[in-house]
Every structure is written in C-alpha cells, then in structure tokens.
Amino acid sequence: MSRAEIRSLTLAAAAFALLAFLPFLKDSGYLLSVSVSIAMYTVLATSWALFSGPTHYISLATAAFYGLGAYVVAAGIGAISYPLLLALAGTAGAVLALAVGVTTLRLTGVYFVIFTLGLAELIRQVVTWVQNNLTGSRGMYVFTEITERIIYWELLGLAALVYLVGWLVARSRLGFALHIIGNDELVAAHVGINSAAAKLILFVISGVFAAVVGAVMAPRYTYIEPSIVYSPELSFQVVIMALLGGAHRLWGPLVGVIPFALLWELIAARFPTQTVLLLGVAFLLIVYLIPHGVVGRIEFALERLRWGTRRG
Amino acid sequence: MAERTVLDVQSVVKRFGGLLAVDQLSFAVRQNEVLGLIGPNGSGKTTVLNLISGVFKPTTGDIYLDDRLISDRPARHIARAGVGRTFQLVRILPSLTVLENVMAGAVFGHKRLWGREARKYAERQLERVGMAHAMGMATAALTYIDEKRVELARALASDPRVLLLDEWLAGLNPTELQTGIALIRSLREEGRSIVLVEHVMDAIRSLCDRCVVMSGGVKIAEGAPAETLADREVIRAYLGDEDA
Numbered sequence: 001m002s003r004a005e006i007r008s009l010t011l012a013a014a015a016f017a018l019l020a021f022l023p024f025l026k027d028s029g030y031l032l033s034v035s036v037s038i039a040m041y042t043v044l045a046t047s048w049a050l051f052s053g054p055t056h057y058i059s060l061a062t063a064a065f066y067g068l069g070a071y072v073v074a075a076g077i078g079a080i081s082y083p084l085l086l087a088l089a090g091t092a093g094a095v096l097a098l099a100v101g102v103t104t105l106r107l108t109g110v111y112f113v114i115f116t117l118g119l120a121e122l123i124r125q126v127v128t129w130v131q132n133n134l135t136g137s138r139g140m141y142v143f144t145e146i147t148e149r150i151i152y153w154e155l156l157g158l159a160a161l162v163y164l165v166g167w168l169v170a171r172s173r174l175g176f177a178l179h180i181i182g183n184d185e186l187v188a189a190h191v192g193i194n195s196a197a198a199k200l201i202l203f204v205i206s207g208v209f210a211a212v213v214g215a216v217m218a219p220r221y222t223y224i225e226p227s228i229v230y231s232p233e234l235s236f237q238v239v240i241m242a243l244l245g246g247a248h249r250l251w252g253p254l255v256g257v258i259p260f261a262l263l264w265e266l267i268a269a270r271f272p273t274q275t276v277l278l279l280g281v282a283f284l285l286i287v288y289l290i291p292h293g294v295v296g297r298i299e300f301a302l303e304r305l306r307w308g309t310r311r312g
Numbered sequence: 313m314a315e316r317t318v319l320d321v322q323s324v325v326k327r328f329g330g331l332l333a334v335d336q337l338s339f340a341v342r343q344n345e346v347l348g349l350i351g352p353n354g355s356g357k358t359t360v361l362n363l364i365s366g367v368f369k370p371t372t373g374d375i376y377l378d379d380r381l382i383s384d385r386p387a388r389h390i391a392r393a394g395v396g397r398t399f400q401l402v403r404i405l406p407s408l409t410v411l412e413n414v415m416a417g418a419v420f421g422h423k424r425l426w427g428r429e430a431r432k433y434a435e436r437q438l439e440r441v442g443m444a445h446a447m448g449m450a451t452a453a454l455t456y457i458d459e460k461r462v463e464l465a466r467a468l469a470s471d472p473r474v475l476l477l478d479e480w481l482a483g484l485n486p487t488e489l490q491t492g493i494a495l496i497r498s499l500r501e502e503g504r505s506i507v508l509v510e511h512v513m514d515a516i517r518s519l520c521d522r523c524v525v526m527s528g529g530v531k532i533a534e535g536a537p538a539e540t541l542a543d544r545e546v547i548r549a550y551l552g553d554e555d556a
Binding site for chain 1: 365366367386387388389391392396397403405406407408412415416417419420421422426466470
C-alpha cells in the first residue's frame with residue numbers, strides 16, 4: 001500500500017468515526033433525519049456506480065432490490081431476528097441480481113435500461129397483486145424497537161462497507177477488467193476478459209447493497225406498500241445523484257448526493273405534486289450540461305490548469 | 313526441416329445471411345513464419361482474421377491452434393490460448409493511459425501478470441515498439457501512428473504465439489515503414505507466427521515467407537510472394553481483365 005493510500009484510508013476512517021457521533025448532538029432530530037436520507041442515497045448511488053460507472057450500463061432497477069429488501073423485513077419481522085433478516089435481504093438481492101444479470105447483461109444500451117425499469121415495475125405489480133388477492137391487505141406493518149439513530153448507524157456502516165468494497169475492486173484485476181469493458185467490449189474479449197462474469201459480479205454487489213439498504217430502511221416506514229418501496233422515482237433519483245456527482249470515481253456520487261438530497265427535501269416539501277416533473281428536468285440538465293458530473297468538471301478544470309501552467 | 317504448423321485453417325466458410333464472405337478457405341501457418349493475406353478490398357481478408365480471433369464463428373470448417381480446436385471457443389479463450397491481434401481501425405482504450413492500454417494485454421492474456429510485474433512487462437513492450445516516452449500519457453494525445461504502435465504493444469503484452477496484424481503498416485511514412493518491417497521481422501525471429509493482412513507491396517515482398525491471395529472470399533493463389541504476385545489470376549483480381 002502506498003503512503004497516499006494509507007493517508008486517504010486514515011482520513012476516511014476519521015470522517016466515519018466523526019459522523020458516528022452525530023446522533024449525540026443536542027436537538028439533532030431534523031439533522032438526523034436529513035443525514036439518514038443522505039446516508040441512504042450515498043450507499044445506493046455509490047453501489048450503483050460501482051457497476052454502472054465503469055461499464056456505462058444504466059440500471060434503473062434500484063427500486064426492485066430496495067423494495068425486495070424492505071419486504072423481506074416486513075414479512076419476517078417478529079418471527080426472525082433482525083440481523084438475520086438483513087442477511088436474508090442481502091441474499092435475496094444477490095439471487096435476484098444473478099437471475100436478472102444472467103438474462104439481461106447480454107443486452108446493451110437502451111435495451112438494458114428499459115429492461116431494468118420494466119423489471120422494477122413488474123415486481124411492484126406482482127407484489128401488489130399478491131397482496132390484494134392473497135393476503136387481503138394493501139400493505140404490511142413493520143413494528144420494531146429500531147430507532148432512527150440505529151438506522152443511521154447501520155447506514156453509516158453500510159457506507160463504509162461500500163467504499164471499502166469499491167476501493168478493493170478498483171485495486172483488483174476485476175476493476176481493471178471493468179474499466180476495459182467500459183471502453184471497448186471487443187478489445188476486452190480479445191485480451192482474454194470474461195466480460196459477462198465481470199459485469200455479473202458487480203451487478204450482484206450493487207443489488208445486494210440496494211436490498212440491504214431497503215431492509216435497513218423498512219422500520220422507518222412503519223407501514224410498507226409497493227407504491228412506497230418499489231417507487232421508480234427512487235431508481236431515477238439514484239441515477240441522477242450518481243451522474244450529478246460523477247460515476248467514474250468512487251467518491252463521485254457523494255458529491256451529487258449531498259446537494260441533491262438537500263434540494264429534494266425542499267422540493268418534496270414545497271412542490272409535492274411536481275416532484276416527478278422536476279426530477280425529469282434535473283435529469284435532462286445533468287445529462288446535457290455535465291455528462292461527467294461535477295467531479296468530471298473539476299478534474300477537467302484541474303487538467304487545464306496544469307497544462308496551462310506547464311506551457312506558461 | 314520444415315517448422316511445425318501452429319495455426320491451421322481448415323475449409324472455413326462464413327456466411328452473413330445471403331452473403332458468402334469466405335468460401336472453403338484453407339491455409340496453415342508455421343512457426344517462425346510470416347504469412348501475407350492479400351487481395352483486393354472486400355475479398356474477405358479481415359473476415360478471416362475475425363474468424364481466427366473469435367469475433368465470428370465459422371459457418372462451417374475448423375481452425376486449430378497447435379492441434380487444439382479453437383474455432384468453437386469464444387474470443388477470450390482464443391486470446392488466452394495465444395492469439396493476439398491488432399485491428400484495421402485502431403481500437404485504443406480512450407480513458408486509460410498508454411501504459412494501462414498495454415497492461416490490458418498482459419493482465420488477462422495467457423501471461424496473467426499483475427501489479428508491478430504487469431507494469432514492467434508492459435513498459436518493455438512499449439520500449440520495443442518505440443513508445444517508451446509516452447508511457448504515462450493520455451491516449452488523446454497520440455497520433456494515429458502512435459496509436460497503432462500502442463495497439464501492437466498491447467497485443468505483444470499477451471506474448472502471443474500467433475499475431476494477427478490487420479493493415480498495421482498502412483499509413484506509415486517510408487522511414488516508419490522500414491522500422492515497422494524490422495519490428496515485425498524481429499517478432500518472427502522470436503518464433504512467433506504472424507498473419508499479415510496488408511496492401512503495402514514492399515512490406516509483403518520483404519517480409520512474407522508465403523502469401524495467400526483472396527478474391528471474393530476464395531483463395532486464388534498461394535506461394536512465395538514473388539510468384540503469387542506475378543500470377544495471372546492475381547493480377548486480374550487486382551487490376552481487372554484488360555491489364556492481365
């Protein structure tokens with residue numbers, strides 16, 4: 001490990017330790033609630049970018065995994081211990097990601113995007129149908145002792161884990177392979193890379209994280225129904241935040257999550273009926289104006305500065 | 313004594329729908345040999361390279377590497393078995409540095425190096441193609457010729473037994489051409505087999521041990537360069553009937 005790596009690891013560890021004390025602040029109620037949502041989007045957007053950043057496959061299936069995780073908790077709470085439910089949610093996420101990945105990672109470009117969006121919607125409809133026709137209720141209650149503080153710590157732990165996984169992947173052969181795949185799949189095949197396997201591993205990793213986040217968040221809702229936890233809005237938000245920050249760097253999504261989550265709190269409070277419209281507008285603006293995200297912009301500017309000084 | 317056969321193409325046919333791109337083509341490449349695959353535009357030369365490297369599967373027919381059937385395998389297995397190539401339209405990985413582009417060949421090919429070992433190996437390949445000065449550079453700064461060199465270094469980084477070069481010498485100026493020819497010759501002397509799709513006649517004459525001439529997907533001549541290039545049917549294929 002190089003000195004620079006040790007330094008950034010130490011800094012990251014210190015930042016996480018500091019953030020862990022946030023719930024002990026006086027009158028931290030509102031701050032905590034915003035922080036939970038920032039932490040949640042950070043884990044979702046960062047794990048999304050682990051797969052989509054290097055491969056450029058835009059997945060709109062986040063809500064499918066998130067909802068799955070939430071439903072695992074809703075179905076099992078009371079009967080099964082909570083930590084075990086989190087593990088179950090992760091496993092369910094992995095199984096779903098494997099099944100989806102095997103069938104769809106051959107699709108490229110817009111076909112993949114549409115399929116993942118359709119998948120999330122399909123699962124939502126199936127769950128709704130099952131609940132309406134077989135259980136006779138539209139939703140499920142999640143009663144637990146779990147407080148917002150605990151949820152916050154869980155999400156913080158998950159965030160640390162997602163960064164660790166991303167960092168390890170980036171240093172590995174797998175990370176290098178994904179980088180090559182994102183550049184040119186034909187070349188990837190010709191240097192001996194198993195593209196399908198590499199993409200599948202990362203898709204599963206991001207699916208597991210989304211499912212576990214859903215499971216962690218379930219107690220916060222108290223009442224769960226498909227239209228809440230399988231909301232396509234969530235999938236779009238995650239994509240927008242990751243792209244806004246920059247999906248090509250591990251810490252890029254975070255740069256998008258913080259301003260967007262804060263802005264979204266405001267929008268959801270002021271214009272509750274126009275959220276989808278504003279989401280669409282934000283999406284267009286980001287894709288047209290900052291295709292490589294804020295981080296990409298900054299890097300570009302730094303690069304120009306460096307070239308400028310070298311010449312001058 | 314004749315060298316052993318490394319690459320063996322056996323009665324290969326490739327159809328794209330109604331188009332017969334390659335028809336009953338057979339040829340063999342031996343160790344230490346440069347085989348020129350020549351013919352007019354659209355005669356199926358690049359398709360043959362694509363069949364060997366696994367971009368396409370033959371409709372019928374087999375391709376062997378050291379007696380191992382490779383034409384049923386996906387491209388990544390063929391690459392790992394020891395077939396490296398460059399592309400007619402250069403395929404550089406734009407968001408990687410020059411050195412990383414070359415490392416790609418060493419990390420996943422049948423070398424499977426990693427870390428410092430892979431980096432050093434890639435550096436040596438870059439030195440070999442005369443690109444040592446560009447190691448840390450972004451690929452956007454490269455000229456077309458330098459991109460070709462980097463692509464060759466990437467192919468070399470996998471230490472291939474068979475190297476497929478698709479018009480690698482095209483577009484070089486006379487000095488660069490001489491360097492390029494010397495480079496390919498040195499690769500042959502290491503015991504590699506090289507299949508060269510090429511239009512530069514000087515290069516074909518000075519480099520190739522044998523030539524296979526294709527026209528309309530069919531092999532119309534095979535032999536030493538001097539003889540094959542003088543062949544009446546070859547001249548007709550290139551220039552039309554009146555000049556033959």
